[in-house]
Amino acid sequence: MSHLKIIIGNKNYSSWSLRGWLSAHHTGLAIDEVCLKLDTPSFYSEIEKYSPARKVPTLLDGDIAVWDSAAIIDYCAKIAPEKYWWPAEKPAYAYARSIFGEMHSGFPLVRNHMPMNLKDRWQGLVFSKALQAELDRIEAIFTHARLEYGADGAFLFGAFSAVDMMFAPVVTRLETYGVTLSATARSYVDAILNYPAFQVWKSAALLESEIVEADQLPYDIKYLG
Ligand SMILES: N[C@@H](CCC(=O)N[C@@H](CS)C(=O)NCC(=O)O)C(=O)O
Structure with a gap:
């Protein structure tokens, strides 16, 4: 069973993070959340621990990292195929x-x-x-x-x-x-x-x-x- 952790930015501002977060929640799996504050000195030292691209959102599934909101949506669809992601026709x-x-x-x-x-x-x-x-x-x-x-x-x-x-x-x-x-x-x-x-x-x-x-x-x- 996947154990997800989503690394996001401030919820008020981080539009890309919202996408990744919605997709992680759509899986129905348990999710931990780490919120890094954008535009702060600690953002870069922290995000480096999770993402080679140094951007939020980043999704961790155990030791697998997925970054970029579109890739995260795609990955979540792969690990929760029973949920609705795409129209069939x-x-x-x-x-x-x-x-x-x-x-x-x-x-x-x-x-x-x-x-x-x-x-x-x-x-x-x-x-x-x-x-x-x-x-x-x-x-x-x-x-x-x-x-x-x-x-x-x-x-x-x-x-x-x-x-x-x-x-x-x-x-x-x-x-x-x-x-x-x-x-x-x-x-x-x-x-x-x-x-x-x-x-x-x-x-x-x-x-x-x-x-x-x-x-x-x-x-x-x-x-x-
Ligand atoms: N194409 C990426 C863009 C991610 C992105 O630009 N995230 C912003 C926050 S919304 C970020 O991490 N900014 C920090 C920086 O660029 O220094 C995605 O879809 O996830």
């Missing part, structure tokens, strides 16, 4: 794999200009054209997946899957930065925000006291509120 699977990869390697403006911060909340923001185009693409992805493949549940492919783990951090950003969404995309965002495992993560995030990022808007966003 070829068209849904192809779309799921494609948007999973698109999220992992894309959306640079959303990543850089809309940092995850679960304690923050904005309304009345206007985004640059380029940033808005990325947000529109995310909304289109949510809408297509929900309408084509999501009928069996509230998530992109029905029940909570690997793809929802991948998109969960971006969902929190849509909420934090008050992005206006269609009813279909909004219902998906609400499903993630109300998902019990995410609620556990968020409750812990709200108790954290560290401030990692300055509370100011990046240049790709204007506040008109």
